Amino acid sequence: MTALQKDRKQGPATAPAAPAAPTKPALHRRTTRRHWWFTPWLYLLVPLTLLVAFTYLPIIDMFGYSATDWDGISPTSENVGADNYLELFTRPELFKVFLVSGVYLLASFVQIAAALYFATVLSFNTRFRNLFKGILFFPYLMNGVAIGFVFLYFFQPGGTLDSLLGTVGYHGRLMWLGDPDLVNKSLAGVSVWRYTGLNMVLFLGAIQSIPGHLYEAASLDGANRWQQFRHIIAPSIKPIISLSVILAISGSLAVFEIPYIMTGGANGSQTFVIQTVNLAFKFDKVGLASASAVVLLALILLVTWIQRRLVPEERVELS
């Protein structure tokens, strides 16, 4: 098929035999195939090895652990069948922590809206737009641990946020992390700050694929910026928006890093993943923790599937 393979077929060793009998070409085609069928796999070997070793094997192991009572350290463990799943589903308090995810989910819609706004504004000829792109994307490049520490100072009583509010005349003493009604909103705010840039870059990329003459035609027809957004940009980048929503929902179900570093799950900020980590490493219930990880995986797959059914993927034709 490729030039290389054609060359091979006409090679000096096999060429004279080719016209002899009708069965021979088939045979010799088979020999050349035997040499080459695995070529693409050679290129894929390294990434596939990594993928299998660090994603699929651990997942298989996780399924295995979830059927045992392993405590995370002893060399032996007993098979307990579905007991862990039974325990999980007979203890509703283990699922109560998903309420916390609701706060993050609401915040992620704020995040998508903000990202859309910035992406749209920055896709037009705004002054310093590359600088602003950089500034907005920068938080995503920072390490999550560093962000956690920075925002600990930010939220301290009398810290950065309080002084900032003080300059605009607000002197109330809110405990951003200490107040149980505020803590999850504060933490979700940090996560919005961190991920808006990533969403914005995704949207920007999609917006830039819209041909320029569409805007031109629209502005000739007298469409303002909002109308351009409403009728050209939004429909054109619909697949990316729905992808962002899927990522936002699965992300909010699996929030971990920011609350774990900043509060350790204290004061009602515990998420499902933090709870799972505690079960595994504080209470030595690796079996039960694996079962909850499996349940989380199933939940995310389910939510994604439902979303895919509700908003089917469609091709957007740009002309």
Added chain:
Amino acid sequence: MRRGWVAVAAATMVVLTACSGGSGGTSSSAASAAADPAKVSGDITVLTNRTDQIKDGSLKKYADEFSRTYPNVNVKFEGLTDYEGEVKIRMNTENYGDVLLIPDNVSINQYPTFFSPLGDSAELSKTYNWTDYTTVKDKVYGIANYGTATGLVYNKAVWQQAGVTQWPKTTQEFIDDLKAIKAKGQATPYYTNYKDAWPLQKWTDNIGGPSCDQGGKDKLSTTAEPWAAGQDLNAIDGLLYTTVHEKLSEDDPTTTNWEKSKTLLGTGRIGAMLLGSWAVPQMQAAATAAGQNPDDIGFMPFPQATAGKLCTIIQPDYKYAVNVHSKNKEAARAWIDWYLNKSGSAQAEQAVSSVKGSPLPASLKPFEAQGVTLLLGQNQQNAAVISKIDKGSEIGLGSPDYRQKLVDTARGAAQGDMNSYFADLNKKWAASQKTVTG
């Protein structure tokens, strides 16, 4: 190209060995001491949580002194910042140093799987304190370097300014004293260190203190409701609850900072913190660094007297053990023996050396003077059962989460009050105890 293949093969090997590491140890030969130091040889790695001592070179100094007696042993240190978390995961492989500190959250009945026996308990308990903490079937698996008294680090100047000269002997007296400090307005009376969390688990070390009973902890295995009135945990957690509930602790516990708390206590802006006596030298150093008088830092026992006498438990610090997979057990044992007996590190830390007959450190001299009863550790007969009940109940006496919730309840950030929370804890404990002991 060929080099690429080698790399892939190597990576695969690493992955495979990492996956198969959990097979566990079979060899259990004892790590016994050698008679002649010159004959002991080998390279050993010592895992430690004291990254500060690696940085300031004091561990290196000990190793140099050690090599004068044991010229053929080469000691290397490996410092781990998150010691508990990292070592426990590494213990799934065979590679967790030659000498290590036993992580707190490994249950005692698992010791024989991971550590070499160091000798018979009858023999070793003659020389060292606290060997019962690591004894399984008459064999000792780890020896502590030193122990520390449990109690409160406090700033004497702050307490004196508030007109308090005597150590409080009841919860009520303690709360009144803190109120007097608060009235002065100079200092936060009590600091929880809620955000860093581990200081909250130090409250557990006081079990046995309020009742002045070395068997206080062992009783937990047979007590269905450890948070009922009159029990140690009721006194301990009740004190914390009342302190926070009366607003005698910092305003926002969720943003506390351990490193900063040392300076705050040293400069008289915090009245007291519940920790071990090991914290005294650290606070004194912080006071000196801030230009204050280090002699202002004092240490007092848990404020609950039994028959008019205060009482404190002296808890062992980390216990040193030898990896059961170690190739140089003799050298590892030599290091432990030398470090505990000859290095003088326990004295340098102002701690109670585990070697029997060592003098008490300066920070505990006032305890002797005031006639405080010193109990050498808690009894450990039922330690394994208690750990099982505790983990089964998901309360976590050894982890800070349930006390964070206690603080949250006390300051009104979580639902309920002291009685409802204690009732909840009692219920969980009783249920788990039923499953474990039948």
